[in-house]
Amino acid sequence: MNFITPYVTSIENALGSLNLPETPHTLYDPQRYMLGNGGKRIRPVLTLMACGMCGEKRRKAMPAALAVELLHNFTLMHDDIMDQAESRRGIPAVHKKWDESVAILSGDSMHTRALLVLNELDDSVDFRKINALFLTGINMVCEGQALDMEFESRDDVTISEYMAMIGGKTSALLEAALQMGGVIGDCNDTELTALKQVGKNIGHAFQIQDDWLDVVADPDKFGKRVAGDIYECKKTYLMILAFERCNKDQKKWLRDCLRNKPLGDKNVQSVIELYRDFNVIESARSKMEELYDSAEQSLEIFGETEDKRDLIKLIRTLKKRDH
């Protein structure tokens, strides 16, 4: 991923210059903790690349890139409370290291900070348009997370409902990241639509890949328990596809199975066998690859720039990830 280093370095430098206040400690220490704890910075990189692809210097999009990264970290802080996650990127989640109130409030402050940083964009940009793209994206992330939680108590989720859910939870912020960069780079309407499509496809591909890796990943590289989603009865792309493909009796067995969370080893193995029998794992892989390819194709309308070449490399790198 050498091609991505200049982007990430400039983002890390800008994050380092944010100068969050020292106090109140319970408000700002968790924000520093989250931002200092790595993360791949994919979203802000997309913002910089989109800006460059549309003809402006990447640097001009930095406030939007930072806003996207801050927003992403805020959603992680709150999601970890809702999902009762113990850790994030190998260290305790904020609500575990401090407590839930601290995680709620620091997240709220980070949400606001993202918008404050966005407000620093150059006067020459169409700020209202960028602001609307960002805020609409954020609200779609909330909608996606709400659907994901609603799915937990349902056993009739369809693939189209699943796609709508990840369209919010995973794609919406990627779409906003790319579109904001595009508007700052002074893109035209066709380019703006293409950028939305790129974000949507990368997001959908990434999430289906996550679901797929849960079953096929090499345990030594994965960093999480293989088949963890099955143990936790998650409504993944694979699980929903299995539901759609299996017969009435198998459907009844699967439904009964999922009512007793977490699943035992034996049932997890049976679910994986069901996946194999109905070609679900292979379907997920090919859907994911198809979506990454579509993302790349949507870039055809853009002229040749270093940013575009790097974005294509990024999409291909993501497509090949194995953990």
Place this chain on the structure above:
Amino acid sequence: MNFITPYVTSIENALGSLNLPETPHTLYDPQRYMLGNGGKRIRPVLTLMACGMCGEKRRKAMPAALAVELLHNFTLMHDDIMDQAESRRGIPAVHKKWDESVAILSGDSMHTRALLVLNELDDSVDFRKINALFLTGINMVCEGQALDMEFESRDDVTISEYMAMIGGKTSALLEAALQMGGVIGDCNDTELTALKQVGKNIGHAFQIQDDWLDVVADPDKFGKRVAGDIYECKKTYLMILAFERCNKDQKKWLRDCLRNKPLGDKNVQSVIELYRDFNVIESARSKMEELYDSAEQSLEIFGETEDKRDLIKLIRTLKKRDH
């Protein structure tokens, strides 16, 4: 409060026209529940009044007024989780009627919605300035809430720290509400500073009055347990003043007392006696009245308008409230 009816009616109508989406239900039902559950709408009224006072039609400030009311309701939703409050305005708090995850996420969506509605302001306004005032205000509310939580585990809070805390928790959004209205009404810098001062003083007065009413309110009108703040060992204006005024032995007794939350009836009575001995109750009342009077005085620089007369009436009505 007849004078306030036209303002509140227009705000209720505009809230009714917000048309939040129907689904996901777990995201939008709690937002409708909060907004439909009354509230005095003081903050958005202030925005409309400030706009009118500065020379534009009130209506022009409606998106900012709605943004302020949405934001306020978002903070209540999250505060109720952090404070483990059972109810809000006489009905179950969102995190009790649904659950904590729903309250976190609906609040996040309402936070974003507030900013989306603000983005609808007329093109003729200085949007970046208004946006910055609002976002800075929101972040100050977060800082105030963080300080309030930090105070819980401290017994050396000073009056000046307390004033900083309520300056965030209570005043910041009132300041923003008035200043945003002022900028939309095309105020000058002197007027903007005066509006900030009005908001600050009303907020400080209102919070000290809350602390004071906790001890002196008529139990039949109050709607909460009288002396509830003392039972809960809250660091109120009165408690901190008592700490500052009593002698070393009394201070030690008070400190030991507050370590065993909640207090028993006997200790609560002793604290109230201490308040009486050190004239704390009377000091709080006179501080509160002084702050309301200062708020009114800051309005002197504005020309005579119906909005200004109504704002003065509002300040005097607040000053006289007894529950």
